[in-house]
Amino acid sequence: MMQLRTFHNIHFALLLTYLALTSWPVFANDQKPNIVVIFIDDMGFADPGCFGNPLIETPNIDRLAKAGIKLTNFYVTSPICSPSRVSLTTGQYHGRWGIHSYLNSRSANKARGMKNYLDASAPTTAKKLKAAGYATGHFGKWHMGGGRDVDDAPLPQAYGFDESLVHFEGLGDRIISNSNGLSKARKLGHGKIIPCERFDRSKIQVDYTIDFMRRNKDKHFYVRFFPNDVHGGHFPAPGEENAFKHLSDNPYDWGFLAVLKNMDDQIGRIIDEIDTLGLTKKTLIIFTSDNGPSDSARKYLKGEKPAGFAGIYRGRKWSNYEGGIRMPFIAVWPGHITPGTEDNTSVMSTLDLSPTFCKIVGVPVESDLDGIDRSSVLFGSPSNRKPLFWQYGHPHSVLKGGRVKHLSPTFAMRQGQYKYMVNPDGSEAQLYDLVKDPSETTNLFDLEPSLVSDMAKALGQWAHDIGYEFDHTVTPKKPGPMLAVVSGNQMLKFNNMGGVKGDHQKLTFAGNNYLDLPSFRLPKIANGRNLQIKGRIHSQSDSGVIYAHGDHQNGYAVYMSKGHLAFITCVNGKNQTITTDAALTQAVDFEAGWNNKGTMVLKINKKLVGKPIEVGVLTVEPVESIQIGGDAGIPVGPYDSPNNFSGTIENLTTKHPIGS
Ligand SMILES: [Ca+2]
Numbered sequence: 001m002m003q004l005r006t007f008h009n010i011h012f013a014l015l016l017t018y019l020a021l022t023s024w025p026v027f028a029n030d031q032k033p034n035i036v037v038i039f040i041d042d043m044g045f046a047d048p049g050c051f052g053n054p055l056i057e058t059p060n061i062d063r064l065a066k067a068g069i070k071l072t073n074f075y076v077t078s079p080i081c082s083p084s085r086v087s088l089t090t091g092q093y094h095g096r097w098g099i100h101s102y103l104n105s106r107s108a109n110k111a112r113g114m115k116n117y118l119d120a121s122a123p124t125t126a127k128k129l130k131a132a133g134y135a136t137g138h139f140g141k142w143h144m145g146g147g148r149d150v151d152d153a154p155l156p157q158a159y160g161f162d163e164s165l166v167h168f169e170g171l172g173d174r175i176i177s178n179s180n181g182l183s184k185a186r187k188l189g190h191g192k193i194i195p196c197e198r199f200d201r202s203k204i205q206v207d208y209t210i211d212f213m214r215r216n217k218d219k220h221f222y223v224r225f226f227p228n229d230v231h232g233g234h235f236p237a238p239g240e241e242n243a244f245k246h247l248s249d250n251p252y253d254w255g256f257l258a259v260l261k262n263m264d265d266q267i268g269r270i271i272d273e274i275d276t277l278g279l280t281k282k283t284l285i286i287f288t289s290d291n292g293p294s295d296s297a298r299k300y301l302k303g304e305k306p307a308g309f310a311g312i313y314r315g316r317k318w319s320n321y322e323g324g325i326r327m328p329f330i331a332v333w334p335g336h337i338t339p340g341t342e343d344n345t346s347v348m349s350t351l352d353l354s355p356t357f358c359k360i361v362g363v364p365v366e367s368d369l370d371g372i373d374r375s376s377v378l379f380g381s382p383s384n385r386k387p388l389f390w391q392y393g394h395p396h397s398v399l400k401g402g403r404v405k406h407l408s409p410t411f412a413m414r415q416g417q418y419k420y421m422v423n424p425d426g427s428e429a430q431l432y433d434l435v436k437d438p439s440e441t442t443n444l445f446d447l448e449p450s451l452v453s454d455m456a457k458a459l460g461q462w463a464h465d466i467g468y469e470f471d472h473t474v475t476p477k478k479p480g481p482m483l484a485v486v487s488g489n490q491m492l493k494f495n496n497m498g499g500v501k502g503d504h505q506k507l508t509f510a511g512n513n514y515l516d517l518p519s520f521r522l523p524k525i526a527n528g529r530n531l532q533i534k535g536r537i538h539s540q541s542d543s544g545v546i547y548a549h550g551d552h553q554n555g556y557a558v559y560m561s562k563g564h565l566a567f568i569t570c571v572n573g574k575n576q577t578i579t580t581d582a583a584l585t586q587a588v589d590f591e592a593g594w595n596n597k598g599t600m601v602l603k604i605n606k607k608l609v610g611k612p613i614e615v616g617v618l619t620v621e622p623v624e625s626i627q628i629g630g631d632a633g634i635p636v637g638p639y640d641s642p643n644n645f646s647g648t649i650e651n652l653t654t655k656h657p658i659g660s
């Protein structure tokens with residue numbers, strides 16, 4: 001990264017020098033547009049009315065669609081906020097900047113091998129347009145560094161913005177909408193802290209956006225409005241959700257529709273102001289979203305479903321299936337972009353926005369951007385694009401979709417009409433024809449071996465170039481039998497070894513089978529993290545492992561021992577065990593775990609078994625993976641591997657708070 005940073009510093013200096021000497025405008029100076037980027041937080045493909053919202057229209061977003069071009073093959077680079085924003089901002093894959101999941105606290109970022117913020121030497125649209133004479137502003141969610149306990153992130157100004165107003169996930173002037181957040185923000189410093197109501201955030205950000213446009217109406221401006229109304233939870237102004245209760249029997253929809261309407265109203269104020277200022281024909285407006293609509297395993301378990309619509313697409317936020325990464329996209333520029341048009345074939349990415357804007361404005365871009373100029377697509381000439389690539393998931397994050405069918409492999413590639421997906425160990429390889437099968441239902445892996453081989457090679461090369469761990473020597477394999485269990489608020493997918501029956505609500509083990517977690521999905525548990533495993537077990541035999549992770553050096557296991565239930569933890573070769581006094585005679589609820597000080601507890605039917613034991617904090621990660629219904633490899637406890645379990649485990653839930 002140091003080399004990259006240095007390169008950019010030098011390169012940017014050269015660029016500035018070059019700009020001072022020359023320019024090669026695509027449009028004459030008086031024809032260069034202002035550029036307004038509206039980038040929504042967690043808006044699904046089918047949330048805007050003009051992209052198929054089944055419940056309400058979004059009159060102002062729909063107005064943009066009527067005035068411009070809609071693209072239906074537009075992608076972000078990640079199904080989660082921070083990386084998606086980094087790629088939009090830089091025109092480079094976020095992995096080049098060490099940001100693979102959402103930016104969190106310092107410890108959580110470190111645990112996932114992530115930076116705390118986007119390096120200020122990164123190339124940005126704002127730096128280049130500012131150098132070309134544009135006034136630049138960013139108003140809304142930032143989430144490329146700063147906030148929580150990160151107080152040393154550069155301010156938006158370091159990335160080329162003259163003015164900014166963000167909220168808690170950023171530094172500089174910011175609006176904060178809860179009292180706890182206010183004191184934290186004040187402690188963190190670096191900017192003016194403005195208290196506000198949650199439901200007023202977008203109104204205030206639009207006030208700033210409008211003020212910025214008014215003050216800069218006689219020069220060129222580049223302004224970004226990044227609202228986060230539709231990011232869950234949804235907090236409309238009191239009473240506003242009542243107007244939507246008749247539209248849906250899903251309570252989560254009510255607040256969602258109310259905040260969606262508010263956001264649409266605020267976008268309408270921006271469009272109206274551009275018109276009032278007489279700038280409509282001089283302004284390019286871009287509208288899109290940073291990732292698919294939110295997902296939640298817990299909501300589905302309760303028979304509910306999260307709000308927001310991905311349309312026909314599979315997956316939502318946290319998924320590399322289309323619903324997580326394919327976004328609604330509109331571009332408007334009267335006189336240049338034909339009103340009311342739609343392009344259903346051209347692939348475009350947020351990576352392309354920076355080079356596209358720069359091409360239109362006539363400023364050069366760095367040679368190492370991943371994005372390419374796609375202005376011709378916006379101007380009505382559909383064309384093919386070179387392949388796009390994605391990485392999301394372990395080891396940089398465990399946040400995954402809320403339903404089993406939303407759980408995607410961690411790497412993906414789109415080439416033409418085909419999409420190839422695979423895990424870094426070659427597992428779960430999938431190939432889809434997105435033209436014939438946009439919902440990704442039919443895996444063509446067996447039918448197109450040479451295409452799989454070519455795409456696997458290209459994807460492996462890309463992963464290598466970015467620096468991801470990826471075994472590109474391994475032969476890809478299509479998914480074998482798998483079962484998912486609930487881990488935190490997500491589902492975690494295990495290989496089903498030997499035909500375990502049931503699903504995450506009730507698993508039935510026959511004494512000769514078990515679930516095995518692919519090792520690339522292993523959560524981190526060492527260095528003072530809480531752990532909780534709970535569920536309801538009905539054992540059919542006196543012995544058998546319910547849950548095991550690691551071995552007798554470092555690991556833990558819950559197992560049946562002579563009819564008793566035992567919980568063992570091994571730390572650096574020393575172990576402690578808690579065992580029930582009596583043998584189990586019927587189904588019981590159990591909970592085993594330890595806290596961040598290394599104190600372990602076992603509960604049966606919510607009552608403590610014996611006393612908590614100080615076992616100490618694991619200082620190294622267990623070497624072996626997790627199994628449910630057995631213990632593969634070297635056993636954790638005093639039994640022979642694999643010691644398969646016989647019986648049922650209901651509602652098994654694990655919590656590995658790994659700072660995802
Ligand atoms: Ca987001």
Ligand SMILES: [Ca+2]
Pocket residue numbers: 548549550551624625631632633634635636
């Ligand atoms: Ca083991």
